[in-house]
């Protein structure tokens with residue numbers, strides 16, 4: 001018997017619950033040189049989804065996956081992009097050889113690795129181009145590689161909003177947009193910080209305005225997810241009724257990662273039959289074990305704004321700027337304004353039907369219990 005829940009990116013198709021419509025749509029966009037923006041809160045399944053789509057079209061297309069989370073600057077972006085492109089084509093000998101002549105600043109080097117008995121790719125930095133000049137050169141290499149490919153090309157940028165944090169971000173965005181629109185490939189822009197991503201693609205003044213279809217990834221349909229959870233337990237000879245599977249899912253607000261996390265630990269804590277009591281106890285254990293992780297998130301907020309954040313976690317409100325709310329929580333108007341602006345940008349606060357609240361219900365419960 002093995003634990004049937006998975007906390008890492010989903011690799012097997014049978015681990016995937018639903019997302020059929022999205023998979024089909026993205027496959028179509030990828031094969032027809034069309035773009036997409038894929039948006040949702042953290043840990044909803046964006047990266048897993050895009051990797052699955054790329055796996056499914058792998059024989060018929062060249063698929064590049066480039067994670068730019070926490071990118072430190074333009075040069076770092078260029079390096080990540082060059083590496084992802086060269087890595088994706090290294091088994092296509094003739095295209096790889098051609099591409100190696102297009103990437104001037106980063107020369108690909110294949111080295112024999114005795115441990116894996118295969119060749120591993122690394123890049124050798126040459127020349128002294130930097131910043132925007134290097135970006136132009138790298139994008140030119142991308143364009144030439146796509147032009148020389150006989151197969152359609154799909155390039156996914158994960159955590160794309162992080163590009164806005166680098167030095168010279170505005171110019172980089174403009175150059176990126178102008179080159180990408182001249183390349184006949186499909187681009188996926190994936191992002192967890194919804195408000196920044198929305199601004200990039202829906203603000204008329206920004207270069208990427210209306211450059212891609214926006215696909216907002218919602219929670220999974222609860223009926224199907226409950227059946228999935230019950231089947232997972234039952235497949236490994238531990239019984240879980242569909243009713244208790246609903247209970248487990250609702251406990252973590254139907255957030256895909258937390259469902260898998262609570263499922264995984266409930267599985268460990270169950271001998272034969274899953275009960276509500278085991279689910280409750282496991283959830284309490286999880287909150288406790290997430291102290292370090294959640295603590296870090298909370299500590300990263302400056303002290304005054306932290307108080308406002310905690311107030312909103314404990315008491316969601318449609319009137320955060322009202323004198324009554326501010327007075328009750330001893331918060332100034334300016335602090336509340338800054339907290340909402342910053343934490344919406346960071347993707348922790350959201351306005352849902354007029355109410356300001358944390359979008360991560362598990363983090364909110366942690367704050368309720370420990371702060």
Ligand SMILES: Nc1ncnc2c1ncn2[C@@H]1O[C@H](COP(=O)(O)OP(=O)(O)O)[C@@H](O)[C@H]1O
Pocket residue numbers: 006007008009010015016017018019040041042043044045046047048049192220256257258260
């Ligand atoms: N369709 C799905 N079915 C079941 N579990 C899922 C699904 N999508 C995501 N998950 C769970 O959520 C986790 C986070 O997925 P990931 O793709 O890393 O999210 P994101 O990129 O949005 O942060 C996965 O490791 C998995 O445990």
Ligand SMILES: [Mg+2]
Pocket residue numbers: 043046047048158
């Ligand atoms: Mg991701």
